[in-house]
Amino acid sequence: MDMDLALTNDGVLVIGGAKGIGQAIAQQFANEGADVVLADIDPQVTHAARTMNDTAAGEVCGSILDATNYEAVKALASELGGKQSKLKHIVYAAGVGSNKFGFPFWEMEPSDWPFVLEVNLMGAVNVAHAFASHMQHCGAGSILFIASIAAQMGSQTDPPYSAAKAAIVNFMQVVAKDFAPYNVRANAISPGMIQTTLNRSVWAAWNERQTDQDKQEYEDWAGEKxxxxxxxxxxxxxxxxxxxxxxxxxxxxxNITGQTINVDGGIIMHS
Ligand SMILES: NC(=O)c1ccc[n+]([C@@H]2O[C@H](COP(=O)([O-])OP(=O)(O)OC[C@H]3O[C@@H](n4cnc5c(N)ncnc54)[C@H](O)[C@@H]3O)[C@@H](O)[C@H]2O)c1
Structure with a gap:
């Protein structure tokens, strides 16, 4: 028997929902009968939402949003929030890599960092701030941050990405503590290795730096990893x-709040 997750008719906002992991998260919520808003900087988001809406029990719509623009995030919060709003769950799945191979770290410049921190960390901070008042009034619900196993192992591949993800795990714990009195939970998921455009960009940055004889196809590089x-x-x-x-x-x-769940095939194991 399927577990009844009781998400039917709940409102869900997925930032970074146009493709990859965010889109799959939105799809799973739609499968549960939730009403879903996909927000993404990629204009394809409206098309992705329309396609999902065709087969969804609830309503799915798309909104173009740059999560690093706090004014825009606040505008979305006033559009979606408020007393009559059904919005109960927020997922921050937007993310970028630096598109550079950062091993050793001095191969990158400090100037490579701010953009990566802006999208991976400050976008999530903007969302938490903009929706804080709505979530307090909601008195139920959750906020989920998509982090990465890179948060937990000082990954040498992309130092600013790794640092941004560690910061988001830390901030998630603060959000969990501050929202707890309002019965709102906060958690993070740290995915392992998933074949998305982002993962491919990590390989591309690595491959570009290899000598001709060390270069590998994406599938070989990923398979070996x-x-x-x-x-x-x-x-x-x-x-x-x-x-x-x-x-x-x-x-x-x-009863789960303040936790980081690694969905990574066991890459990270902590006692
Ligand atoms: N793919 C992996 O192996 C992997 C592993 C660990 C963590 N992650 C994390 O999972 C999340 C989703 O990544 P993905 O692999 O699906 O990548 P993806 O590139 O397929 O999707 C990321 C989405 O975020 C959107 N986005 C980027 N900047 C944005 C902004 N400023 N405002 C709004 N949206 C923005 C993109 O347009 C895209 O649709 C990211 O946080 C990523 O760091 C991915």
């Missing part, structure tokens, strides 16, 4: 993250 670092020996999928996201939003996870 998975074999060497992932105990389960397989890729994670956007759907894996989507399913964990709806679980964390649901009452089944009613």
């Amino acid at each position: 998975i074999r060497t670092i992932c105990p389960l020996g397989r890729w994670q999928t956007p759907e894996d993250i989507g399913k964990t996201a709806v679980f964390l939003a649901s009452q089944a996870a009613g």
